[in-house]
Amino acid sequence: MDIGKEQNNRWLHPCCFESKTATLILRTVYAIVVLLTLAIGWATVRNSDDLPLTKVGFITALIGFSIIAVQVMLGSRLKLLDRAFGLDKVVIFHRKMGVVAAVLLLSHPLLMALGKKSFKLFYFHTSWQVNLGKGGLLLLVAGVLLALFYSKFRLDYNVWRLIHKTMIVVVILAFAHSILIGDAFKIGWIKAWWWALLVFACATFFWQNFVVILFGRKKYIVKSVTKETHDTFTLRFEPAGSPGTPVLDYKPGQFMFLELQHRGRMSEEHPFTISSSPTAQGHITATIKKSGNYTNLIDQTQVSDAAFLQAPFGRFSWAFDNPSSFLFIVGGVGITPIHSMITALCDIGDKRNAVLIYANKTEQDIIFRTQFDNLPVNFKVVYVLSKPGQNWQGFGGHINTEIIKNSAGGLLDSADVYLCGPPMMMQSVVNALESLGVDKRKIHYERFTI
Ligand SMILES: Cc1cc2nc3c(=O)[nH]c(=O)nc-3n(C[C@H](O)[C@H](O)[C@H](O)COP(=O)(O)OP(=O)(O)OC[C@H]3O[C@@H](n4cnc5c(N)ncnc54)[C@H](O)[C@@H]3O)c2cc1C
Structure with a gap:
């Protein structure tokens, strides 16, 4: 490094x-x-x-x-x-x-x-x-x-x-x-x-x-709203106030409580991962999937809407553990903390080996695909689709022992595992990892319910 x-x-x-x-x-x-x-x-x-x-x-x-x-x-x-x-x-x-x-x-x-x-x-x-x-x-x-x-x-x-x-x-x-x-x-x-x-x-x-x-909350302003997939949007925030106001101090993978203010929409506080990396200059991002009453309206957010956030929270970050290598296992929008961690590793030129196993329903659901397809050589990315199209060449079905063993290979003995996804998927991955002999203390996970 x-x-x-x-x-x-x-x-x-x-x-x-x-x-x-x-x-x-x-x-x-x-x-x-x-x-x-x-x-x-x-x-x-x-x-x-x-x-x-x-x-x-x-x-x-x-x-x-x-x-x-x-x-x-x-x-x-x-x-x-x-x-x-x-x-x-x-x-x-x-x-x-x-x-x-x-x-x-x-x-x-x-x-x-x-x-x-x-x-x-x-x-x-x-x-x-x-x-x-x-x-x-x-x-x-x-x-x-x-x-x-x-x-x-x-x-x-x-x-x-x-x-x-x-x-x-x-x-x-x-x-x-x-x-x-x-x-x-x-x-x-x-x-x-x-x-x-x-x-x-x-x-x-x-x-x-x-x-x-x-x-206790900091005021930010929405600077852009980017469509990542058909149902997922990245909001970019900059601190309100004079230019150069420092963004908050956080570790890759941590989350915030965010209250977005938009005319005609209820202001509510929700937890979202800070999907950017602390290496980003002057801004932070949140990548939000439409998944319920509030998030279904997330694409109504407009540039210059105000946001109040309380952050950072969480211990789901390699910056707390400093492992010798990484195995990231993700389902759907659970990619947000992993995106932050991977971006941070790339930005500091970290040469440790990392494998990302990323599960989604279809190819259209894969978030940040362009970035993941262009990672440095010490990264390996494996996609798994539960409803693959006819031309899909990769793994189909759900992440299981075989897929983990084939994809992570020699890394299983040394890597710390970072796991984030739907509860059922997380449970079955933990079982698979334990059956492969991975030490429980090396499995770190984030639940998207609090
Ligand atoms: C640590 C953490 C990080 C998260 N990061 C992301 C992320 O990066 N991207 C993303 O798309 N989603 C993320 N989520 C999930 C996101 O917070 C929920 O999807 C969102 O709050 C659902 O709200 P809703 O009204 O749209 O859905 P609803 O259908 O109304 O709620 C679905 C479930 O979400 C939870 N929830 C709803 N409102 C709140 C609230 N105000 N505070 C806490 N929990 C609530 C409850 O468990 C509820 O049962 C994260 C959650 C947590 C806990």
């Missing part, structure tokens, strides 16, 4: 330290929350005369509340979270912990009731302080069910997201319920810790929904 070029490209450095520090900070925070909450539980139930079920019911409520307080942070796109684990993994964890919290908090009234001598499961006449808790619990259960099944309810993603934001009310109701009713919260340090959790949750909510939206 050309050392001069490398020095011009700050994004090349893997920033392991940054990621390790972020991981350490976050794990420590989570451990402190759990330990302090358990300490409260222990301090409270140790000398109480309550029956064991009541004690367990109290502790499940404590743990449940501390989880939902941290949930707000996990759902808030903090850069620290992204650096440590990658936003997609954080979102998956957030989803699982939402279910755990709902189960714990639901078991709280049940266990408390069972622990009482006069057990009544449907006891409606409770004090308003208890009703605050019941209201919060109902809202939480509705929120979790909606989060898990919103697509089955045919609810638009953005409407669901708006509804999901009301989950902050659950934290406030649960806090009010516990502090008004629990004797334990009269003790100074316990009360202080409970307030700290509430303030932390509200602060991260406020940060993401007001501070970031108002001040």
Whole structure:
């Protein structure tokens, strides 16, 4: 690699330290929350005369509340979270912990009731302080069910997201319920810790929904809209403001949250990969396929439309791993992060070997074909078509063990694999790679759902 070029490209450095520090900070925070909450539980139930079920019911409520307080942070796109684990993994964890919290908090009234001598499961006449808790619990259960099944309810993603934001009310109701009713919260340090959790949750909510939206996003202007295929378009953006304003600092393969503003079209924020390479001068691009309510109108975008973006996010980039060779396996529009990574490799004159296996339905669906047909000699490109035309000479069907083995050959032992495509294709490729003996730690992937 050309050392001069490398020095011009700050994004090349893997920033392991940054990621390790972020991981350490976050794990420590989570451990402190759990330990302090358990300490409260222990301090409270140790000398109480309550029956064991009541004690367990109290502790499940404590743990449940501390989880939902941290949930707000996990759902808030903090850069620290992204650096440590990658936003997609954080979102998956957030989803699982939402279910755990709902189960714990639901078991709280049940266990408390069972622990009482006069057990009544449907006891409606409770004090308003208890009703605050019941209201919060109902809202939480509705929120979790909606989060898990919103697509089955045919609810638009953005409407669901708006509804999901009301989950902050659950934290406030649960806090009010516990502090008004629990004797334990009269003790100074316990009360202080409970307030700290509430303030932390509200602060991260406020940060993401007001501070970031108002001040944390950068304004760009659309400079061109290029048709790549019959259903895919590349938008080119330059920073708004005086000429020479620097574009954002990102690594090839990372993504952004983009809100395009166009008269007559709803402004919505969607995640899209930055399909250009950081080596591009003064601009970035997004390559977007028509695939739903919003993206179906993407070709209405016009030069000089404004765009607000929050970026960069994601850990899907060879710049984090610095492998000895590359195997890129892609389906459809999943090519966008790979396009960014390959363009970056070409622009810095990288001589490492790389194979791209790129699956599409038909030849007309292949995005960036001209560029891929003209890559330097250290690149090999293999197209796979599931619905090939009569004159197609290449592979047909879906990517499988045979195609990977034939195409990647000797690279399989040394290469890091970068995989992006439809979920079913990604799963079958991971299975194929594992059956070929590829180390799991060398398989990096990006999901296009968050
Ligand atoms: C990290 C990442 C990178 C992506 N990069 C690209 C890219 O380079 N090119 C490209 O064409 N597509 C990309 N996508 C997919 C793109 O975000 C979705 O296709 C788009 O949001 C669908 O919106 P829609 O209204 O057109 O479709 P719909 O049919 O309304 O939604 C389809 C699915 O997309 C997801 N989705 C919809 N709206 C949002 C939203 N506002 N925020 C988050 N998810 C949403 C939901 O899972 C939904 O079920 C990427 C997605 C992710 C997560």
